[in-house]
Amino acid sequence: MHTNSSEPNAPVKTAQTTFRIVEALKSLDGATVTELSSHLDIPKSSAHNYLRTLEHLGYVVERDQEYGVSLRFLDLGGYARSRERLYSIALPEMERLAEATGEYANLLVEEHGLGVFLARERGENAVSLDSYAGQSVRLHTTALGKTILAYLPEERVEQIIERHGLPAKTEHTITDGDELFEALGDIRDREHAYDREERIKGLHCVAVPILCDGEIAASLSVSGPVSRIDQDRIDSEILPELRRAANIIELNQTHS
Known part of the structure; x- marks a missing residue:
């Protein structure tokens, strides 16, 4: 099942940033807007907008101003494995x-x-x-x-x-x-x-x-x-x- 993907000719930056944020939330084991902004070196306003969008879509949860990945990914992973x-x-x-x-x-x-x-x-x-x-x-x-x-x-x-x-x-x-x-x-x-x-x-x-x-x-x-x-x-x-x-x-x- 191995794959050998190469860099896309025209990468979509918003998609790249979205998944950088998801990966960062995983590696940081949850983060505030400020922590995520600092970790990824992006403006706090951008970090906040991405997080709120991901939360609205069900891929991120927020507890006491800290954001983390949601169990929606467990659904996707379980489907992929099945x-x-x-x-x-x-x-x-x-x-x-x-x-x-x-x-x-x-x-x-x-x-x-x-x-x-x-x-x-x-x-x-x-x-x-x-x-x-x-x-x-x-x-x-x-x-x-x-x-x-x-x-x-x-x-x-x-x-x-x-x-x-x-x-x-x-x-x-x-x-x-x-x-x-x-x-x-x-x-x-x-x-x-x-x-x-x-x-x-x-x-x-x-x-x-x-x-x-x-x-x-x-x-x-x-x-x-x-x-x-x-x-x-x-x-x-x-x-x-x-x-x-x-x-x-x-x-x-x-x-x-």
């Missing part, structure tokens, strides 16, 4: 995977050069994390994302790096292009990827690809604390469960 056939196919296997491992089972797809969590299922022992369905992450920072990159054409990977860079999330994040391409080759060889505290300290993750007609459709992973996700457990328990689940998802995606 249209993804892979989601409904993968969900039963993710539930079984989370139950079998007791950890988080995660499904990631690529869109606009970023990884988007299409679904997350929590096992009974899973630790609380900052991730949620719909969240976007840099592909190079996760086992899920590196799995997707490993199966994309090299030219596409280079475009993603050019657009989004290779910023560090922790001291373990790969930030060098040559090192990343070497890692992607290793992932293709062994058909799975690791994230050893590369996005979140204290978290390990192992991921496998989900292929459809020979092309990468998504990646599936199990993640958990370093103290529980060691190599012995990965080899003896987690990888076999992941590969079983991915195989069933691939078959259902291809033949259903």
Whole structure:
């Protein structure tokens, strides 16, 4: 489902500003008119007009002079996800995977050069994390994302790096292009990827690809604390469960 959009020839500035405001309200976890004006370097009058318009349309809520995104976006996100056939196919296997491992089972797809969590299922022992369905992450920072990159054409990977860079999330994040391409080759060889505290300290993750007609459709992973996700457990328990689940998802995606 990956997309490779380029800059429009004639961008509509009001549309750009509208979505800059929505993204800012998310990143700031809500803001007053003054805070938003300062954050985006736009006049307070403009910020106020945009916010009032978005509030009238139901996309923003205002409480005690602070504005935030509304649950209208949950409706849009739920609709977008429901249209993804892979989601409904993968969900039963993710539930079984989370139950079998007791950890988080995660499904990631690529869109606009970023990884988007299409679904997350929590096992009974899973630790609380900052991730949620719909969240976007840099592909190079996760086992899920590196799995997707490993199966994309090299030219596409280079475009993603050019657009989004290779910023560090922790001291373990790969930030060098040559090192990343070497890692992607290793992932293709062994058909799975690791994230050893590369996005979140204290978290390990192992991921496998989900292929459809020979092309990468998504990646599936199990993640958990370093103290529980060691190599012995990965080899003896987690990888076999992941590969079983991915195989069933691939078959259902291809033949259903």
